[in-house]
Amino acid sequence: MLGNKAFNQKNHLEIAGCDIVQLAEEFGTPLYVYDEALLRSNIKDYQKRLKELHPDSTIAYAGKAFLCSAMCRLLDQESMWLDVVSGGEYYVARESGFPTERLLFHGNNKSPQERELVLKNGIGRWVIDSEWELALLSKEAKNYLHGKLPVFFRITPGIDPHTHAYITTGKVDSKFGLTLVDGIAQRVIRQALSYENLDVKGLHCHIGSQIDSLEPFINTIKAMVRFMDSFKEQNNFVFSELDLGGGLGVPYLEEQKGKFPSVQEYVEAIAKTLQEECEKYQYPLPKLFIEPGRSIVNNAGNTVYTVGTIKEIPGIKKYIAVDGGMTDNPRPILYDARYQAIIANRVNQGSPEMVSVVGKCCESGDVVIQQTETISVQNGDILVVEGTGAYNYSMASNYNLIPRPGVVFIRDEKPYLVVRHEGWYDLVRRDILPEYLIEKGE
Structure with missing residues (x-):
């Protein structure tokens, strides 16, 4: 593992003494987390x-x-x-x-x-x-x-x-x-x-x-x-x-x-x-x-996701889709960057399997990790991609009009939100409708 990580009695991943499952419940995912x-x-x-x-x-x-x-x-x-x-x-x-x-x-x-x-x-x-x-x-x-x-x-x-x-x-x-x-x-x-x-x-x-x-x-x-x-x-x-x-x-x-x-x-x-x-x-x-x-x-930062769709092609590959992807981490598609991941809510519980972690963008190249070994993954699991402190938040985008994640700093085992999550309104707050596009009543 990269950085200051441990497992608690609930078999949950902890970063800097903070339970990542609880963090995901409090702030939502995707989420950038810094120690x-x-x-x-x-x-x-x-x-x-x-x-x-x-x-x-x-x-x-x-x-x-x-x-x-x-x-x-x-x-x-x-x-x-x-x-x-x-x-x-x-x-x-x-x-x-x-x-x-x-x-x-x-x-x-x-x-x-x-x-x-x-x-x-x-x-x-x-x-x-x-x-x-x-x-x-x-x-x-x-x-x-x-x-x-x-x-x-x-x-x-x-x-x-x-x-x-x-x-x-x-x-x-x-x-x-x-x-x-x-x-x-x-x-x-x-x-x-x-x-x-x-x-x-x-x-x-x-x-x-x-x-x-x-x-x-x-x-x-x-x-x-x-x-x-x-x-x-x-x-x-x-x-x-x-x-x-x-x-x-x-x-x-x-x-x-x-x-x-x-x-x-x-x-x-x-x-x-x-x-x-x-x-x-x-x-x-x-x-x-x-x-x-x-x-x-880099080693102080991690990205927390929630697992959604799971798709297995027998004899070929098992896809694990998370609620983020190239919008919050474009490095794999830009530089063929490689990462490793941990299932945060069931550490060491389940048999190992090889999976491909993918994002939710409408792009075949939206792959977070081409192939990695994890414990058996289930819908709703909390997945943490390690070593995302550099060039992830700074290169994030709104491609497919996906809101960007928030950022949390963990200090003395307590989380502090330092950048709020974008919401739906953030996607339209800069838009301007010219008068000719606005329907006028009779």
Whole structure:
């Protein structure tokens, strides 16, 4: 099992000391459930290990993995920075009271409305993604009300992280960042140094997600420091900060445990390599930023479903349909992601069987788990899919006009609703009927 789980005397699954069957009865299903203590523990693990090895460092949680107002407040309490990739994420953070001076603002195509929002309200670091964006900022930064606009430049270092193509972002052929090819990054950053309203703090890179080895991270640091030293030699400018992004992978299945580097191994590798490379080039050791997301929230999150239709095709397959699916977890259909599940209301009661867990959408591809072993499943059972803390809530949709689930945090064995379930009205509250479509009486 993933995370802090146990079984009680009723043979019910407990997460963080909370009976999941009772939770389903109280809040309904589908439901995202987070173990708050585990969230905080994961954060503290990163903070402790990085500060020990690289004291001048900052951890910015990657908000795209999972973000809501409660998560923003939790991050603030833990003295974290937060990286946001849209005006919407920025707005949620600001409205929750998160300090704007601890926000990093990413995006390869920031809209005029997004740029205006951030320039008016403040930012810790603005990550410039392209030459086109720099040209805009050279004019718009004069509207920044907090002094010089502190900026990073996103670099595509040409590193292949050997992960899924859709979550690879650091290769030369990428929609993100400035390439090192033909001196493009060097030329654009040199131009930025001439703008009085911009404060060039450093460089940013992110090579991909769900990375299962340390080698790509090590190679990325080598490429970045090599570029930083070359820029210093040619332009007499030292980058004081380096943001290495995130990307550390996590296990989703029991058999994947031990396949991915631990947080300690990851932090040790990047801190050691950065120090070695800086010593090699006699380059001043920069302040280090990292942006973990999945490795903080994934094992702390689970999705609770109720089993509905059960369909068995003799000699072929047994389908178990739940009251959610690709609307609350699109990762299987997007990335062939694999998960494991537990029957929460009858733990270890019944003979094992192989089943396919499917959703309720009108799509043959709406499969939550292609094949998994469970105890014999019955209609009405409570089924928990583990390790859904990252990219499930944040990627959920209203496909087939299905309302999205709520979110519960468990703290001190007590559940707290932090995002309410959508209802039927939420599906029409933005609709507008033009006058010509409204029937008029005689």
